[in-house]
Amino acid sequence: MSAPQEIKTASARAMLLGPALVFMAMVFFLPIWTVLVQSVSDPAISNALPATVAAVAEWDPHTAPTIAMQEALAEDLRAIDDPQILGDVVRRLNSQQAGFRTLISRTSGALNRLADDASIDLVAIDPRWDDPIYSQAIAATMSPTTDRFLLAAVDMARDAAGNIGTVGPDVSANRDTFLRTFAIAATVSLVCLLIGYPYAMLMASSRGWVRGVLIASVLLPLWTSLLVRTAAWYVLLQDKGLINSALQWVGLIDEPLGLLFSRTGVVIAMSHVLLPFMVLPIYSVLLTIPPNLGPAAASLGANPIRSFLHVQLPLSSLGIASGSLLVFMSAIGYYITPALIGGPTDQMISSLIAFFAMGSANWGMAAAFGVLLLIPTLLLYVAYDRVTSRTNGRST
Amino acid sequence: MTASMATSRASGRGSTTGRDGSMAASSARVAAMNGASAPFIALEQVEMMFGTHRVVDQLDLTITRGEFVSLLGPSGSGKTTILMLLAGFLQPTAGSICLGGKRIDHLPPHRRDMGVVFQNYALFPHMSVADNVAFPLRMRRVGREEIEQRVTRALDMVQLQHLRDRRPAMLSGGQQQRIALARALVFEPSVVLMDEPLGALDKQLREQMQLDIRDLHRRLGLTIVFVTHDQGEALTMSDRIAVFNRGRIEQIGSPTEIYDRPASRFVAEFIGETNLMAGKVTTTGPDGSLIRLDSGEDMAASAADWPAAGNEALLSVRPENVTVQPVGTARRTERVNIMQAKVADSVYQGDHLRLHLDCGQRRMIARLDRQVADYAVGTQVDVVFQADNCRVIPT
Amino acid sequence: MKAAKIVFGLLAVTFLMAPLVTILPLAFTSSDLLSYPIRSFSLRWFEELMISDAWRMSIVNSLVIGAGATLLATVLGTLVSLGLRRSFAFSGILKSALLLPMVVPAVILGVGMQITFIQLGLVNTHVGVIIAHTVVALPFVIVSVSGSLAGIDMRVERAAMSLGANPLRVFGHVTLPLMLPGVLSGAVLAFATSLDEVVLTLFVAGPNQRTLARQMFSSIRENISPAIAAAAFVIIVGTVVVAGLVLLFRAAAQRQKPSTVTV
Ligand SMILES: Nc1ncnc2c1ncn2[C@@H]1O[C@H](COP(=O)(O)OP(=O)(O)O)[C@@H](O)[C@H]1O
Numbered sequence A: 001m002s003a004p005q006e007i008k009t010a011s012a013r014a015m016l017l018g019p020a021l022v023f024m025a026m027v028f029f030l031p032i033w034t035v036l037v038q039s040v041s042d043p044a045i046s047n048a049l050p051a052t053v054a055a056v057a058e059w060d061p062h063t064a065p066t067i068a069m070q071e072a073l074a075e076d077l078r079a080i081d082d083p084q085i086l087g088d089v090v091r092r093l094n095s096q097q098a099g100f101r102t103l104i105s106r107t108s109g110a111l112n113r114l115a116d117d118a119s120i121d122l123v124a125i126d127p128r129w130d131d132p133i134y135s136q137a138i139a140a141t142m143s144p145t146t147d148r149f150l151l152a153a154v155d156m157a158r159d160a161a162g163n164i165g166t167v168g169p170d171v172s173a174n175r176d177t178f179l180r181t182f183a184i185a186a187t188v189s190l191v192c193l194l195i196g197y198p199y200a201m202l203m204a205s206s207r208g209w210v211r212g213v214l215i216a217s218v219l220l221p222l223w224t225s226l227l228v229r230t231a232a233w234y235v236l237l238q239d240k241g242l243i244n245s246a247l248q249w250v251g252l253i254d255e256p257l258g259l260l261f262s263r264t265g266v267v268i269a270m271s272h273v274l275l276p277f278m279v280l281p282i283y284s285v286l287l288t289i290p291p292n293l294g295p296a297a298a299s300l301g302a303n304p305i306r307s308f309l310h311v312q313l314p315l316s317s318l319g320i321a322s323g324s325l326l327v328f329m330s331a332i333g334y335y336i337t338p339a340l341i342g343g344p345t346d347q348m349i350s351s352l353i354a355f356f357a358m359g360s361a362n363w364g365m366a367a368a369f370g371v372l373l374l375i376p377t378l379l380l381y382v383a384y385d386r387v388t389s390r391t392n393g394r395s396t
Numbered sequence B: 001m002t003a004s005m006a007t008s009r010a011s012g013r014g015s016t017t018g019r020d021g022s023m024a025a026s027s028a029r030v031a032a033m034n035g036a037s038a039p040f041i042a043l044e045q046v047e048m049m050f051g052t053h054r055v056v057d058q059l060d061l062t063i064t065r066g067e068f069v070s071l072l073g074p075s076g077s078g079k080t081t082i083l084m085l086l087a088g089f090l091q092p093t094a095g096s097i098c099l100g101g102k103r104i105d106h107l108p109p110h111r112r113d114m115g116v117v118f119q120n121y122a123l124f125p126h127m128s129v130a131d132n133v134a135f136p137l138r139m140r141r142v143g144r145e146e147i148e149q150r151v152t153r154a155l156d157m158v159q160l161q162h163l164r165d166r167r168p169a170m171l172s173g174g175q176q177q178r179i180a181l182a183r184a185l186v187f188e189p190s191v192v193l194m195d196e197p198l199g200a201l202d203k204q205l206r207e208q209m210q211l212d213i214r215d216l217h218r219r220l221g222l223t224i225v226f227v228t229h230d231q232g233e234a235l236t237m238s239d240r241i242a243v244f245n246r247g248r249i250e251q252i253g254s255p256t257e258i259y260d261r262p263a264s265r266f267v268a269e270f271i272g273e274t275n276l277m278a279g280k281v282t283t284t285g286p287d288g289s290l291i292r293l294d295s296g297e298d299m300a301a302s303a304a305d306w307p308a309a310g311n312e313a314l315l316s317v318r319p320e321n322v323t324v325q326p327v328g329t330a331r332r333t334e335r336v337n338i339m340q341a342k343v344a345d346s347v348y349q350g351d352h353l354r355l356h357l358d359c360g361q362r363r364m365i366a367r368l369d370r371q372v373a374d375y376a377v378g379t380q381v382d383v384v385f386q387a388d389n390c391r392v393i394p395t
Numbered sequence C: 001m002k003a004a005k006i007v008f009g010l011l012a013v014t015f016l017m018a019p020l021v022t023i024l025p026l027a028f029t030s031s032d033l034l035s036y037p038i039r040s041f042s043l044r045w046f047e048e049l050m051i052s053d054a055w056r057m058s059i060v061n062s063l064v065i066g067a068g069a070t071l072l073a074t075v076l077g078t079l080v081s082l083g084l085r086r087s088f089a090f091s092g093i094l095k096s097a098l099l100l101p102m103v104v105p106a107v108i109l110g111v112g113m114q115i116t117f118i119q120l121g122l123v124n125t126h127v128g129v130i131i132a133h134t135v136v137a138l139p140f141v142i143v144s145v146s147g148s149l150a151g152i153d154m155r156v157e158r159a160a161m162s163l164g165a166n167p168l169r170v171f172g173h174v175t176l177p178l179m180l181p182g183v184l185s186g187a188v189l190a191f192a193t194s195l196d197e198v199v200l201t202l203f204v205a206g207p208n209q210r211t212l213a214r215q216m217f218s219s220i221r222e223n224i225s226p227a228i229a230a231a232a233f234v235i236i237v238g239t240v241v242v243a244g245l246v247l248l249f250r251a252a253a254q255r256q257k258p259s260t261v262t263v
């Protein structure tokens, strides 16, 4: 291809791709990047108290606070005119060292009453300033980056000396939520596999209207709104719902099972929602297996079970892998179904993220959980991508 | 089909211009008019690289107006690439392409005025047959009524008038083929390029279409570049054949030249079937040449001036030029070669008999008329072939 | 063996279909409870959807936002698919990156969007919600349009060129009509995605941008009533109608043209 034509193709391509790339950069990649940044950023002190931070950096923490530091702090506090920024500073310092709330408010009040050119003696305003523990707290919070959100997300924290340690289960139980998330996702994947594999076999082996019905039964739910399906499971699972009524009517149970707001309910509803993602990849792989392999194995002396184990199962393993990865990957990020069908002890990581972001505007924590959820998701996506490209490569 | 085309042409002539009339002339006449010295299409030193892969290598090829030239070669030899270079879908990395004396290698495809028939027809699936055929006329902003007339005439020409409202998907392969042909011809392009147009058809249909296309070529005086990997097809249809191997022309010439006087081992083996015997040239000349085989026998061959005496060479003789006689009955002369052999296998092929012959280390194949008496496997025979049927080929 | 197959098949089909079959009739209950048995039928819950401000506004919002997101996602996704049609350096990675919104958990994207949209002044605006929905709808359009483009034989476009069509006319006469089914199904998928989106809406929408799905979500959480079944009915019927329209459109496009050549 000649050079001018190459330029023409390149510029046409840029015009086609440009709008979407700019769009995605602004409203997809930038938000994701923001989450990554939020999970490690802690800018309140470094932004609001720049002079103090510079002075603290030169101070030996084992000695008493210096005059230079006091003057810098006074300067910084006087420069703050937005009460919200002052609030952020107080909140951040107080979370590091109790007592800062009163200390700052008394100090900044006194500074405001003082004439601009008067000499500054913070210890005179509040004797606590003589205690290095408060200056150490400023030193500990002055870095614009932090690992405390990420640590807290896995129930860990740094002590005053900066050593990482585990926080007791009475304070924080985030690890349980992680384990629960993976356990629920694994259970759902298993349930989907146990129902989905035989179902896909049935689909692949049936003909005519039977196959039509089987395919429609997978596709119709897939096309139906997730919310509609979740609402439907809400109706089915409630104590007076059809499942409990039917079981009671048959006489299997006397009392309703309490399926709604339970782990069982969450697993049932999620399995229903995700089952098509298991069935379809397996089905498409099963279709590529020549139907005469079974009889061939039988003619070679394999009984049906051995023929299944040695012929069909290995040949469909890529379908199983891609279906399971897809279901597991989707399941660990689920929010709506556990939020509506699950009880308080059935919430997954997504619920924690939503809680921190919307309930308490603690974006640092929300972002930290987000990062810890994003990493396994992306790893699973890469694995899924590998598996499916192998499947495609084989069938072509 | 031929008759109906003739009538459709005749009835349509009144409404069309003089150009149509001239195109109806026979290819021979047109070629004569233009003179063999005035090339219509000229490729000079054309080279095509895909990355570091040289697919067309310093190609020189000229085609006169009204000629039917086949590009013949194994798959991957660069035939499609040359066609795409002519049509303008690719630009050569070096060299020039001229049409009617003007360089066209930087013209985009839609301004080259070449009708292309693609391997899988490439009909527009979303248009009816008539709209497919009308497409090139619409692109040239031909008036509505003229379009209607010319589409009708083109469909008559391929005898598919009754299918004009169908979609391509509802047609058989052969019908799609004809639509593609009608579409490529309806705008009377200066050149028609065809890329293995018959490859997907069954044998019978293919042979019918070969005759039909050849007929159209003669009748309309078309200039056709026809790509195929089927040597039989090339031999049947072409004025000239260019045999390709790895992006180079091995030999170019009329079907008889190519078949009877292959210029290289590749051509000899690719076109038809041949028996090859290695040896050294002893004499060459206008009265015939001599070659001493590696096995020691001297064989007489047709006249040649190349390769020169002393060079390694191959002797090539076609199986149909090899005959067999009961042992001891053949007589060697200056212009007749004989060889002793044993029948290794005898295969009945319907219209002929193939004998596999063991001549010492060598194997030969003879293609015999089925009337000839059968030779049992193991029979000792004399193998006979005329010097004039033997070609000396450089190794 | 055969009996086991039949029983398993019946059970599995029941499991898959039961939720859809049970929720729809409840839209017509006259009771206040979203549960069986239905003692008598009425349309009161559809009236509720029309009369109640919250439901009515959410339906209007869903239509407006759905239309906006569908338009934006379809245009962007179609352009991207055309740009990615021929592979070039990194085109594979680029495509995988553009499909990421399908994979990234919605809650994570929601947090990021909330923070970013506050800075961009998009939070609590219709435009913001449309943009958020477009992000998650875009991959569906790309997959659908790329699929239909991959199905176009490049030789057909080359044929058009050799027959005298310049690049613009090749696109208009050949590429566009052949890719149109993919664009349309991409648009339907985009609309369905927007209609069903809850999580991002929770993060970036204010009370004035409450969508139908968002309204269903909070009403399942806070005050469950058969209005939800009525809303579900509306969504299902809406999806079926839109899909049906597309199928009709495609069938019409496929139908044979009149016998004279159209110029
Ligand atoms: N677009 C391309 N990029 C790289 N290599 C190509 C391309 N098109 C053809 N080739 C290579 O050029 C060679 C000749 O191909 P082609 O012209 O299609 O051969 P033919 O038509 O004789 O079978 C082949 O080796 C093929 O792999």
Ligand SMILES: [Mg+2]
Pocket: B076, B079, B080
């Ligand atoms: Mg080819």
